[in-house]
Amino acid sequence: MSLLKLASLTCIALALGACQSMSEPKPLAFTPDASEQVKAGCNGEDCPLVNIETVHFASDPQLDALIEQRLLKMTVNSPDDKLAPTLSAYREQFLRAADARNSMYLQAKVREQHDDLVIIELISYLDTGGAHGMPGRGFINWSRKDHKELTLQDMLLPGQEKAFWGAAKVAHNSWLINSRLGNDPQFVKTWPFQQTPNVALLKDAVVLKYDVYSIAPYSEGNVELVIPYSRLNGIVKPEWIPGRG
Template sequence: MSLFKIASVAAIALTLGACQSLFQPNYRAPLETTRDATETLKPGCTTPDCPLVNIDTLRFPAEPQLDGIVEKRLLQMTRTSPEAPAAPTLAAYRDEFLRTAGPRNSSYLQAKVREQHDGLVIVEFSSYLDTGGAHGTPGRGFINYSRQQHKVLTLSDMLVPGQEEAFWKAAQVAHNSWLISTKLDQEPEFVKQWPFQKTQNVALTYGGVILKYEVSTIAPYALGHVELKIPYPRLNGILKPELFPGRN
């Protein structure tokens, strides 16, 4: 083959590669979001202690199916018991809550992007329900949305098959590190009363895998939502290789 033909083939290959890249999503660039925030008082109420619903959520114009996923997760956080049904929409929840709410009752729901990297969108959810008790009920949650797969990753999606037990052992090491850093390991009664537990709130952040706990699970209410962090090097052979930051 002549040098001219070789050069021509190489030029065509480079052109095709460039054209291909034009039609592939740029996962390094974060998804654009728009904020959708409202605060609604009970209709007809004019007193300072009017019940209210505050909803602060997100829209993803380039990934509209994520809008529905976010709304569904927020609605799950409004349930007052595992058996309670969730409202069909946030608007329906707001209207029903305000219809039955008493003075000073309030409900806050928020979805925010914690971070984006490697084609992952980590959305963090917060809720706070105040129905007049000694203190309100706060809630937290995560989703790890894969833009490549167009789905929310479950823990089994994240882990190498057969490595779930190893993952939770790594989480226990992170829990021990947290006890030491807070000096709570020096309080035998605390360690006995608040043992390590698993959580559904797992986030694949760039700096490490984060586990977030609901209040009063591994620590008293006053300590809030405890976060544990597992460094990625501890998850070699446990977490799927493509989910390590920078490898995908």
């Protein structure tokens, strides 16, 4: 191979690398933070406990604060509950009042990072000693460029919300068919399709996450519906479709 040809290939490779680095920003660095604490003076398997697993973004304090605020909102389970100012304050408050076999699990994890977005999945699980605990789910779609959480209205082109939920209904029908639950007319009648606030702009598809008892019984867990981006052309803003921004 001639030196001229080798130099040309090197230039092409460098150019492609530069394009890739421009289109795929470096992931935002974060630090995991996990802790578990039981009620003071308690020993044994039935001791109340609080388990918190979260992530910290030192370079983006706005995102860091939002994650804590959203986790705190997941601790509110009745109209009488007051929002604690911090996760540490909530932990102390919960353990002080908790009975045996009571526990709370809170988790924030990075589900994905792609293009301009950081997708955080939020998870909670409250166990009050009954037959089973109550799980909660949520997402944060964080725009690094705009330094804010995206709402559904931010994601969609104007006037396309009805079309979006129409695509979600198609995904729901696919889930019914694949899970064979659609073969039961009583199930379809009892658990009709609903909208959800939990929407995530993942790299390969838009994902909807449902709370238990919303579109299925507890035994089905937190159902996920998947909508391919190919079904969302003209619905989701092009800037939020991976590879088109």
